Amino acid sequence: MSSRVEDERPPALPPVTIDAGSLTRCRHRLYLDTAYGSLLRGVKEDAGVVQRREAAAAHREVIRDEMAGLGAVIVPADTSRNARIEATLAACRSGASIVWGAVFAEDDVDGRRGRCDMLMADPAGGYAPVLVVNHKVTDPGAGALTSPLGAWDPRPDATRKVRSQLRDQLALVHAHRLLAVVGLAGASDLGGVIGFGADCMLVHDLAAVAGEYDERFGDRLAVAQGRALTVPSRVGECRSCRWWTDCSAQLEAAHDVSLVAPGGRADALRAAGIRTVDELAQWTGGVPENWPHGDFAEAVVLARAWLTKVPLVRKRAEVTVTRADxxxxxxxxxxxxxxxxxxxxxxxxxxxxxxxxxxxxxxxxxxxxxxxxxxxxxxxxxxxxxxxxxxxxxxxxxxxxxxxxxxxxxxxxxxxxxxxxxxxxxxxxxxxxxxxxxxxxxxxxxxxxxxxxxxxxxxxxxxxxxxxxxxxxxxxxxxxxxxxxxxxxxxxxxxxxxxxxxxxxxxxxxxxxxxxxxxxxxxxxxxxxxxxxxxxx
CATH class of the missing domain: 3.30.420.10 (Ribonuclease H-like superfamily/Ribonuclease H)
Incomplete structure (x- = not known):
């Protein structure tokens, strides 16, 4: 009897792991993608998202070809995931100075999975992760740490300042942690980003965001594993999310306050006990603690306008606008x-x-x-x-x-x-x-x-x-x-x-x-x- 019952048990589910993109994604979207992702089959993806992804892929192809000309080992993209993992390890263990298209084995213990556009041999030992992104990563100025494209040689740059992108920095820490699992992490705890223009690598100190990474990773892994509760809340990401139709219906039915005060403003309002647009419209208790930005009085007016379906509200008796001959x-x-x-x-x-x-x-x-x-x-x-x-x-x-x-x-x-x-x-x-x-x-x-x-x-x-x-x-x-x-x-x-x-x-x-x-x-x-x-x- 016990043998038959054991045979009828469903197979064990694979461990839940998350990639670097999960760290800056909406928490509720992460939950929905993990638990119900199959329901999105056939749902058209936002055209802007597709275009940005295609443009980024084209940019990476240009950089890949340039790196190949510098002697990079290219991990074949048209092979199985396991084959790419093995090729990545083989290239690193052979001492390759540049490895393009690195793929890592899933870290089932800590819950990580991922890949990295490029790895560069660190003279201090191990490999530094490098991302290739299709946005600018520096501006004219001073204070950035940069390295030439062909070799890992970070030095202070008197002509560039950092255009900070937390998403890039968190992704580099993620890759660095995966490298550490196989004993290949760079000894200097640095990572690079090649941005639009591709005239250098911006070098980030990964220790500077390690604490932020750990906090976000722990939270997002708990969400993906179903250990942390999430509910819909309007954020900037919603405009291009394929779950928005479902989420917006729930938010509107509940008159959720994030409809008029999205993102961190909604969090501050909920902490003050203001959960609906109606409650915000009637609020007389002053500015909530930790109100992040913007005129709170204007948020109250927004709530009233939303309830009365008014498209605009005048702030004052007269409307003024510059005119000229x-x-x-x-x-x-x-x-x-x-x-x-x-x-x-x-x-x-x-x-x-x-x-x-x-x-x-x-x-x-x-x-x-x-x-x-x-x-x-x-x-x-x-x-x-x-x-x-x-x-x-x-x-x-x-x-x-x-x-x-x-x-x-x-x-x-x-x-x-x-x-x-x-x-x-x-x-x-x-x-x-x-x-x-x-x-x-x-x-x-x-x-x-x-x-x-x-x-x-x-x-x-x-x-x-x-x-x-x-x-x-x-x-x-x-x-x-x-x-x-x-x-x-x-x-x-x-x-x-x-x-x-x-x-x-x-x-x-x-x-x-x-x-x-x-x-x-x-x-x-x-x-x-x-x-x-x-x-x-």
């Missing part, structure tokens, strides 16, 4: 970190004539020197319209929406193409963007309104009555259109070029429409916070 709306289009391929403009002379759209662009795949031409033409045209206005005794303003991207590519383009015909100096760019004639409409919206659904242009402009011609218009979608437009994956598709131009024109038209509406009708259309106070109380 001559106005130019600007919207830049870039492809990842490769370059800015389009500078779209909308000129409104405020004289009753129809505003004029004009784009300055290159269809050569970025990065390309042809960017210098289109950028110089854009800058010359913009400064020409500014000078014309000043000569006529008129005021001038140029507008963008959320200036960080435009500022970045204005400055980067000036640096990259310094000295080329028509390209302004970095000082000229700074003089303009630091002055009063460069106006960020995102800031204007933030100063005038509380925005329950977000402050993005696609969220706010429809309140002003503007609609985009393309229902799929958006930054992530445009990345795919661009690849087809310039032929990254085959022949160029000119219909996608038209699509990008229309999308860019709609963006500048939306910025202008929002500004006109703010100046003329917003006071009548949008209630104030005081208007909402009575019904919500």
């Amino acid at each position: 001559v106005e130019v709306d600007v919207d830049m289009e870039s492809y990842q970190e490769h370059g800015a391929y389009m500078w779209g403009t909308l000129l409104d002379r405020r004289d009753g004539t129809v505003p004029e759209y004009r784009a300055f662009l290159t269809w050569e795949p970025v990065p390309t020197l042809d960017e210098a031409r289109s950028f110089a033409e854009f800058w010359g045209w913009l400064m020409g319209r500014r000078a014309d206005a000043h000569d006529a005794g008129q005021t001038f303003a140029a507008y963008c929406y959320s200036r960080s991207a435009e500022d970045k590519w204005l400055l980067d383009s000036a640096r990259r193409f310094d000295g080329m015909p028509g390209v302004p100096t970095e000082a000229e760019i700074r003089e303009f963007i630091d002055g009063p004639e460069w106006v960020d409409m995102y800031i204007a919206v933030s100063e005038n309104f509380v925005c329950p659904s977000g402050k993005g242009l696609k969220k706010v402009a429809p309140v002003a009555g503007f609609t985009w011609r393309d229902s799929e218009a958006g930054g992530e979608a445009s990345m795919g259109w661009y690849r087809e437009a310039v032929g990254y994956d085959g022949d160029s598709d000119h219909s996608q070029r038209t699509r990008l131009l229309e999308y860019n024109e709609d963006d500048v038209q939306a910025t202008r429409a929002l500004r006109v509406w703010m100046a003329e009708r917003a006071v009548e259309d949008i209630p104030t916070a005081d208007d909402l106070r009575g019904p919500a109380a």
Whole structure:
């Protein structure tokens, strides 16, 4: 009898292990992926996630080929996992100076699994883990520790400062721990990251984040093993998560407070006993302890707006926005970190004539020197319209929406193409963007309104009555259109070029429409916070 019962027991489940990506992933998503991942078969992955992964893979292929030329041992990617594990160990034990595509055996004792883009022999002994990522890891400055690509030789760098990425650092510690299990961890406790541009390796001191790693690893392993309870809570990651449909339904049914105060703000509110949007809307107890950032009073208004389904709330009686005799709306289009391929403009002379759209662009795949031409033409045209206005005794303003991207590519383009015909100096760019004639409409919206659904242009402009011609218009979608437009994956598709131009024109038209509406009708259309106070109380 006992023998038969034992034979009927289900086979033992394999130990639960987690990879480095789990350390920065939403805790509830990790639980769902581990327990119910099979339910996602056939669920379409977010297009932006796919594009970023494909771009990162393409970047790694370029670096792999460069490392192969430097004598790296390449672990074949088209073999079984066990074969790659054995090949990794064999390469390291043979004394290879560079090992590409390392794969480690699962550490069933501590619960780790993973791989590493590259291992580099540390002269002090063992191997240093190296990641290859498709984002920038340094900025101009000083204080970084870097190493050349071909050999592990970390030294202080007087030309670069660290652009910190906790995700990269935690992943390096994870790989270092897996190396330690097989006795191959570098003696210096350092790890490297090759970022976009790939002109050096940024070197991190792994001891600096070891404590953070241990805390996160213990927590995430407990989640994956079902020893720690998780519940849905809205965070930034939700926008691209395939579980969001299920989670959002639960959150909305519960009026969960994270719907209006996501991330760490929701944690602080729950610690204060505020768990629902309704409770936040009626809160009179002052700012909760450990409130992380942002105006708490605005969070209360957001809760009231969410309950009453109001798209915007005025912060004050009057709505103010900068206007000028001559106005130019600007919207830049870039492809990842490769370059800015389009500078779209909308000129409104405020004289009753129809505003004029004009784009300055290159269809050569970025990065390309042809960017210098289109950028110089854009800058010359913009400064020409500014000078014309000043000569006529008129005021001038140029507008963008959320200036960080435009500022970045204005400055980067000036640096990259310094000295080329028509390209302004970095000082000229700074003089303009630091002055009063460069106006960020995102800031204007933030100063005038509380925005329950977000402050993005696609969220706010429809309140002003503007609609985009393309229902799929958006930054992530445009990345795919661009690849087809310039032929990254085959022949160029000119219909996608038209699509990008229309999308860019709609963006500048939306910025202008929002500004006109703010100046003329917003006071009548949008209630104030005081208007909402009575019904919500």
